[in-house]
Amino acid sequence: MFDVFLEQAAEFFIWDNAFFLFRAMMTTLFMTIVGCGLGFIFGMILIYLRKTPGLIFWPVRMTMIFYVEVFRRVPFLVLLFLVMFTVKGFGLDYSLFTIACISIVIISTAFIGEIIRGGLDSVHQTQWDTADAMNFSRLQTLCHVVLPQAWKVVLPPAFAFFVMFIKDTALTSQVGVLELTQAAKYYNNLGYSAILSFGTVLLLYFVLSYPMTRLGWWMEARLRDRRRDDDEVESGVTPYELRQT
Amino acid sequence: MNYTFQWGEAFIEVPYLLGGAWITLHLSFIGFWSGATIGLFGALGKTYGGPVTKKLIDWYVIFFTNTPGLVTAFFIFFGLPEFGILLSPYNTILLNIALNSGAYMTEIMRGGFVSVHKAELEAAETMGFTLLQQLRYVIVPHIAKVLFAPLSNWYIWMILGTAMAAIFGVEELTGRVFNRAAETFRSIELYTIAAGMYVAITVLASFILVAIGRWAFRVKAKVF
Numbered sequence: 326m327f328d329v330f331l332e333q334a335a336e337f338f339i340w341d342n343a344f345f346l347f348r349a350m351m352t353t354l355f356m357t358i359v360g361c362g363l364g365f366i367f368g369m370i371l372i373y374l375r376k377t378p379g380l381i382f383w384p385v386r387m388t389m390i391f392y393v394e395v396f397r398r399v400p401f402l403v404l405l406f407l408v409m410f411t412v413k414g415f416g417l418d419y420s421l422f423t424i425a426c427i428s429i430v431i432i433s434t435a436f437i438g439e440i441i442r443g444g445l446d447s448v449h450q451t452q453w454d455t456a457d458a459m460n461f462s463r464l465q466t467l468c469h470v471v472l473p474q475a476w477k478v479v480l481p482p483a484f485a486f487f488v489m490f491i492k493d494t495a496l497t498s499q500v501g502v503l504e505l506t507q508a509a510k511y512y513n514n515l516g517y518s519a520i521l522s523f524g525t526v527l528l529l530y531f532v533l534s535y536p537m538t539r540l541g542w543w544m545e546a547r548l549r550d551r552r553r554d555d556d557e558v559e560s561g562v563t564p565y566e567l568r569q570t
Numbered sequence: 571m572n573y574t575f576q577w578g579e580a581f582i583e584v585p586y587l588l589g590g591a592w593i594t595l596h597l598s599f600i601g602f603w604s605g606a607t608i609g610l611f612g613a614l615g616k617t618y619g620g621p622v623t624k625k626l627i628d629w630y631v632i633f634f635t636n637t638p639g640l641v642t643a644f645f646i647f648f649g650l651p652e653f654g655i656l657l658s659p660y661n662t663i664l665l666n667i668a669l670n671s672g673a674y675m676t677e678i679m680r681g682g683f684v685s686v687h688k689a690e691l692e693a694a695e696t697m698g699f700t701l702l703q704q705l706r707y708v709i710v711p712h713i714a715k716v717l718f719a720p721l722s723n724w725y726i727w728m729i730l731g732t733a734m735a736a737i738f739g740v741e742e743l744t745g746r747v748f749n750r751a752a753e754t755f756r757s758i759e760l761y762t763i764a765a766g767m768y769v770a771i772t773v774l775a776s777f778i779l780v781a782i783g784r785w786a787f788r789v790k791a792k793v794f
Contacts, residue, residue, distance in 0.1 A: 394773075398726075398768060398772040398773065399765045400730040402734060402736065403744055403764050403768065407761040407765060410751075494638075496640055505641075506640060518652060519647075519648030519651075520645070523641055524645065526641055527642065531637055538635070
């Protein structure tokens, strides 16, 4: 078994394959950055709408709550296929990469929106009231008063979510996006041993994810030192949250 | 805009899909408890073990929390046969889920062990508690209270994670949708129904878990 493995390894580890895998790795990373970046922006908008006061905006608020609660509870794989068949079913000719990005944005908007909401809630209500008393508009309050304080609470879990999603993008190989997992399947189908192809890709995911995890820990520790008092933040391994009161 | 929805054809499949949902629950339940067992021993080893044990557990946790579950599953599914070990898709997924969530749960449970302070155990000892009583009245309530919410979250997250099993041909909810979508071509409708079912299952699970938490461990939590 191992002689086959060694024989193949000599063929496998060549510059062409390295280049191919590197491009696949960049696709994975790029997909996550685009998806989570847009998700962050949309999440912010979503939470802004969700916090709009007034009776007229009740349906808007409810829609936003509904959106978050639903899309945090749908598996990424199912959503991916749903988006793909909807896009293709309505005759839109988007690339597979775009489809993957759309699904990531839909999911990450819900999750990151929830993270941002936690951050905004961590800022004391008096801050909102004071800004209100000083005749700040809602947008001004958010940009100049609340967000600078909430930032430290939002960033570590949002980053943890981003790192987690690098791994979840492996599922996009199922709709055919050429990222790391798909590359591994490609090599496996070419006849390379599964240990070799999937093992290499496992290592590449690790290389991608581990430094980011460390960066996240570092960021969390650094921001925690600066935080004033005792408000605890879970930059948890579970992005889904059953909120403890 | 040239797609005609035909919900009727999709709704006929609901009983079949519900059967799949049952397998999903089944899978996540077994996976959760095997993961919890690994997590328990991992956390015990990491809290009370020697330096070598700690290092090994560290590496196990770091490896599985930094690699995608899908790729480890592929690795197990296609890699182990090269060593002459053949696993069915269901067992592959179970093994993968157990290993993967074991790593995450080691991390979660360690947080619970840390929360029991030594002073409390000493206090209990001073008051003449036996070891069993200490376990019953001091250690377990503490750990349960700290761990209940994160573990419930993890269980919900795992229900969603088991959708991955469909890729290996396990006929759980997503797998059954794959089957029927391929037969009837009513993909959008079927996937929408499946998504709705996942939402329903997880909401239901959340409510049950919150109820159990309140009743058994006095953990105050809310679903929405």
